[in-house]
Amino acid sequence: MNPAHAFETLHLRMLDVGHLRAASAVLDWDQEVNMPPAGGPARGRQLATLNAHAHALFSASETGNLINDALAARDHLGPDRQALLDEIAYDYNRAVRIPETFVRRFSEARSAAYQAWLDARRRSDFSMFLPHLDALVVLNREKAALLGYSDTPYDALLEDYERGMTSAQLKPIFDLLAQRQSALAARTSASSSAGAEPGWLGQRWDTARQWEFTEQVLRDMGFDFNAGRQDRSAHPFTTNFSIHDVRITTRLTEEDFFSALFSSIHEGGHALYEQGYREEDEGTVLASAPSLGMHESQSRLWENMIGRSLPFWNHYLPYLRKQYPGQLDRVGAEDLFREANRVRTSLIRVEADECTYNLHVILRFELETALIEGRLEAADVPGAWNEKVRQYLGLEVPDDASGCLQDIHWSHGSFGYFPTYALGNLYSAQLLATMEAAIPDLWDQVNEGVFGPCLCWLREHVHRVGRRETAVEILRDATGKEPDTDAFLEYLESKYSALYNL
Numbered sequence: 001m002n003p004a005h006a007f008e009t010l011h012l013r014m015l016d017v018g019h020l021r022a023a024s025a026v027l028d029w030d031q032e033v034n035m036p037p038a039g040g041p042a043r044g045r046q047l048a049t050l051n052a053h054a055h056a057l058f059s060a061s062e063t064g065n066l067i068n069d070a071l072a073a074r075d076h077l078g079p080d081r082q083a084l085l086d087e088i089a090y091d092y093n094r095a096v097r098i099p100e101t102f103v104r105r106f107s108e109a110r111s112a113a114y115q116a117w118l119d120a121r122r123r124s125d126f127s128m129f130l131p132h133l134d135a136l137v138v139l140n141r142e143k144a145a146l147l148g149y150s151d152t153p154y155d156a157l158l159e160d161y162e163r164g165m166t167s168a169q170l171k172p173i174f175d176l177l178a179q180r181q182s183a184l185a186a187r188t189s190a191s192s193s194a195g196a197e198p199g200w201l202g203q204r205w206d207t208a209r210q211w212e213f214t215e216q217v218l219r220d221m222g223f224d225f226n227a228g229r230q231d232r233s234a235h236p237f238t239t240n241f242s243i244h245d246v247r248i249t250t251r252l253t254e255e256d257f258f259s260a261l262f263s264s265i266h267e268g269g270h271a272l273y274e275q276g277y278r279e280e281d282e283g284t285v286l287a288s289a290p291s292l293g294m295h296e297s298q299s300r301l302w303e304n305m306i307g308r309s310l311p312f313w314n315h316y317l318p319y320l321r322k323q324y325p326g327q328l329d330r331v332g333a334e335d336l337f338r339e340a341n342r343v344r345t346s347l348i349r350v351e352a353d354e355c356t357y358n359l360h361v362i363l364r365f366e367l368e369t370a371l372i373e374g375r376l377e378a379a380d381v382p383g384a385w386n387e388k389v390r391q392y393l394g395l396e397v398p399d400d401a402s403g404c405l406q407d408i409h410w411s412h413g414s415f416g417y418f419p420t421y422a423l424g425n426l427y428s429a430q431l432l433a434t435m436e437a438a439i440p441d442l443w444d445q446v447n448e449g450v451f452g453p454c455l456c457w458l459r460e461h462v463h464r465v466g467r468r469e470t471a472v473e474i475l476r477d478a479t480g481k482e483p484d485t486d487a488f489l490e491y492l493e494s495k496y497s498a499l500y501n502l
């Protein structure tokens with residue numbers, strides 16, 4: 001085929017793959033948000049058909065031939081098309097290393113493991129999950145061998161979530177974080193200024209008013225409701241079918257003042273990224289994030305660094321007093337700020353505060369690298385887990401449900417996912433520090449409820465890049481630095497020292 005024509009044909013073929021994947025994402029979203037319970041089995045079959053078609057179209061040898069023909073004429077393409085071609089080739093080369101038979105075995109093992117995990121967690125009985133965890137570790141080692149690696153099989157798995165990152169790079173970063181964050185957590189819990197939870201927090205918060213508040217904050221952040229919407233679901237998430245159709249969900253509970261708000265801001269941070277890609281990248285793989293860590297940096301920057309800041313609460317307190325007449329009369333912005341950042345050292349990762357969150361991630365990283373590298377037997381996971389919780393968090397694990405059975409990831413066969421949460425924290429702090437230097441009145445603006453300068457900066461330095469660069473390259477270009485712990489530890493230690501008089 002004529003090489004110039006090859007790129008165009010490939011591009012059209014990839015747009016079709018994208019349409020099938022987007023249709024599948026719509027069905028997934030509907031399943032979480034709207035679908036009646038009895039619809040499950042039919043929906044599963046519909047999704048399987050769509051996903052099989054998308055996979056077949058993408059991994060066909062014809063796609064490979066088009067890629068090779070287009071690569072032969074790569075020099076004649078402009079930089080955007082070169083970037084798109086390189087990303088398609090990267091995805092294709094990874095996909096074809098995994099044979100169809102392996103995909104089926106993996107997916108069957110995963111379905112069985114997920115069901116067993118649900119039962120095991122309900123009964124808090126690790127032994128029910130053990131044979132499945134064992135099988136998934138073996139399958140993941142096999143997957144790593146198929147994908148190839150130079151140092152450790154774990155790196156081949158990590159690549160799926162945090163491209164270019166290695167466990168050799170993560171290890172010293174995580175060692176330092178573990179040491180400094182467990183020391184900080186111990187100091188906050190020993191602090192006399194921690195105090196008891198104030199009575200006002202125990203009031204009922206009208207859920208319709210909470211909903212209005214979340215939508216107001218999303219609008220202020222710059223979320224485009226003409227190109228997105230918010231709904232309710234049991235577990236908040238973000239999905240998108242186009243730059244112009246980004247969906248987020250949140251959950252509302254009358255008893256919890258903060259839960260819906262922080263879920264909305266978190267997912268809103270993800271959504272602003274998805275709405276911020278370049279128009280000309282619509283429908284292509286360039287309109288996506290280079291890694292989960294970079295994606296998570298956006299949700300955490302908005303949720304933790306902006307949403308849990310004093311200027312944020314200064315701005316919204318008058319609004320909230322009108323929303324909840326009589327309920328916040330004696331509550332100041334400082335009180336809201338303090339409660340939004342209260343350290344509660346918890347056994348459960350998803351309930352963890354900023355001060356301790358990375359410790360949950362690090363212990364999982366240490367256990368899963370040991371499992372994949374064969375230094376730890378699956379049977380020894382509960383003991384090793386409980387020991388690390390004692391070491392990092394100073395807590396005793398009473399049962400496996402609140403210990404090694406709490407997360408869904410391993411039951412899904414996902415090893416290498418956890419580090420991206422901690423990397424998101426590090427990236428967000430590095431981006432924020434640079435943004436503060438570039439926008440000297442950033443916090444005065446937040447104090448007025450003006451988030452535009454912040455969003456503009458993120459659009460320019462992160463969102464619009466899409467997948468043209470890796471996460472590390474984006475960080476280097478935006479901040480002049482490699483991923484490191486300095487900005488995050490400085491942010492964390494100064495925030496909690498002030499809050500807890502350390």
Ligand SMILES: [Zn+2]
Pocket residue numbers: 266270296299
């Ligand atoms: Zn997230």
